[in-house]
Amino acid sequence: MTEAPSPRTILNNLFGRLKKIYQVMFAAVIGLAAITFLFAAGAKPLMVIDQKLIQPFISMLMIISFVDLGIMIFLDRRFKSATSVRNYLGGKGMTAVNVDLSKVLFFDDDKLAISLLPHYFQMCVIRWALILSVGVYGFVIAIVTGTILTPLVFYAVSMAFMLNMKPSMEELQNLLRLAKEARG
Numbered sequence: 001m002t003e004a005p006s007p008r009t010i011l012n013n014l015f016g017r018l019k020k021i022y023q024v025m026f027a028a029v030i031g032l033a034a035i036t037f038l039f040a041a042g043a044k045p046l047m048v049i050d051q052k053l054i055q056p057f058i059s060m061l062m063i064i065s066f067v068d069l070g071i072m073i074f075l076d077r078r079f080k081s082a083t084s085v086r087n088y089l090g091g092k093g094m095t096a097v098n099v100d101l102s103k104v105l106f107f108d109d110d111k112l113a114i115s116l117l118p119h120y121f122q123m124c125v126i127r128w129a130l131i132l133s134v135g136v137y138g139f140v141i142a143i144v145t146g147t148i149l150t151p152l153v154f155y156a157v158s159m160a161f162m163l164n165m166k167p168s169m170e171e172l173q174n175l176l177r178l179a180k181e182a183r184g
Contacts, residue, residue: 007110014117018124018167025128026162029135033155036142049144058150061137065154069161072130076165079123085175086182088119109176116175120167127165134158 005013049057078084138154141147 007108007114011110011113011117014114015167015169015172018117018121022124022128022162022167025132026159028132029155029158029162032135032139033152033159036139036148036151036155054145057144058141061141061154065134065137065157068130068133069157072127072161075130076123076127079119079126080171080174080178082178082182085116085119085178089115089179089182112179113172113176116172116179120172120175124165124167128162131158131161131165134161 135155135158138151138158141154142151
């Protein structure tokens with residue numbers, strides 16, 4: 001009979017899967033940029049829009065991008081707050097677990113980290129989706145205008161934020177620390 005994997009092995013496997021999701025999302029941004037460079041460079045716009053509307057359209061997408069990035073930063077800080085971790089462990093929310101906070105200090109760190117992984121996963125996917133949307137806006141601009149210069153800015157911003165928002169064990173350790181402090 002096979003022995004059950006240790007909590008550390010489970011944690012490492014689940015965290016490895018999260019890293020693969022990150023790689024797929026990052027590859028999506030690179031893929032959008034590659035498609036733009038391969039097919040839109042020197043091509044005509046795929047959609048014909050009155051030239052008077054193009055600049056306001058680009059400006060609107062730029063504003064929406066800033067809003068998306070602002071929401072991402074706000075939600076990222078919110079997810080990393082002690083209140084959010086306490087609510088998550090207290091069973092509040094759709095993906096929350098119900099953990100007796102008075103017993104959190106007696107949990108093995110790996111088991112507590114495993115119980116926090118859905119919260120961390122949710123946090124990562126939401127911020128990556130918001131970052132990826134900036135690249136999608138750049139792709140839309142490439143389709144509408146037939147240019148690659150303006151979308152390049154959107155792709156660069158999206159890639160820079162994705163590189164800055166890699167999943168890390170340190171972030172998970174900070175959530176773990178907040179979970180232990182939530183007991184008090």
